[in-house]
Amino acid sequence: MAFEGFLQPKCLKWRLCGLRWQVLIFVLYFSHVVSGQIRYSIPEEMKKGSVIGNVAQDLGLDLKRLRAGRARIVTGESIQYTELKTEKGILVVSERIDREQLCGDVTPCSFSFEIILENPIELHRITVEILDVNDHAPAFPNKYIHFEISESATVGSRFLLESAEDPDVGLNALQNYVLTHNDNFILKQHANPDGSKYAEMVLQKPLDREEHPRLSLKLIAVDGGNPQRSGSVNIEITVLDANDNAPVFNQSVYRATVMENAPKDTYITTVNASDADRGTNGQITYSFSKLKGSIADIFIIDEKTGIISVSGQVDYEKDKKYEVRVEAKDQGGLTDSSKVVIEVIDVNDNAPVINVMSFSSPVSEDAPPGTTVAVINVKDAD
């Protein structure tokens, strides 16, 4: 019985390992049928013709006996992965051996067959263990993962990420996920009951659509092979708007003038407010706030454009100056207000008014110059 260096975990680059993959040899002798058992370990994916082991030497048979006994392989499998070279007494690879295809997740992975010799009959069982090679990188099912996340999402919100697959086993399988550095999310990794790993992003700093409407991150999955292999997926995040900005007027006071008696629809001024939000959250309507009775009949504001114009009678003699408050409101109900001062410019629209205060009558014809005949009062409203 012989035993040497079975399974070399550091020995993943099999070419460097030389002959050390073998092996464990049990040889058991019985009275009638000589029976032995040999176990070899080889990496998967060896080239056709690669030597698995020196069977003649390991079984203690010479080449003549192999030839005379018509040594051959007997297998119940449909695919024969190995071939016995009787002239050299060696076992070689005859078909591609893909550990993933042969065993999937099952470890250890091996197949067995018999070598039979005649005259006298000898039966030797050969087991070939297939060691995993890191010939697969972790891979995600899609190139992109897309999320739509509201900027109002609270810190601690979790977003499950797609898992990567790596059909290798042990250290060659997926070991870890890494998320590219960013301000908003951290990565949390979990293990399923079967040991497979998955990850989720956890919000650690609130999103702000007004600052970053889109985020592009990358999730990387790495295995523990040597050399290490990795796969990645792009995470595209669209930040959905929340109404977190109120409208803001671009001036705190608007000043304008209007000629008195200006006709209806005469332009006075335009007020303007902006809102950083999107869609209806940023859609502004303008209005006068708390108008005192008469002003409502004189001026009008266009609720969409903010244009203020004349809608009634502007009379300098009634009011020389108007002060109006305007309000901007988004569809979410947030508001801002500003002041509009409108000065009325006087127009000479009043004839002097003459009032006769007193009149002395009749006047004698010899009345001296300077005699008061009448007291009149002249008024001009302009």
Ligand SMILES: [Ca+2]
């Ligand atoms: Ca493979």
Ligand SMILES: [Ca+2]
């Ligand atoms: Ca593999």
Ligand SMILES: [Ca+2]
């Ligand atoms: Ca791998």
Ligand SMILES: [Ca+2]
């Ligand atoms: Ca917003």
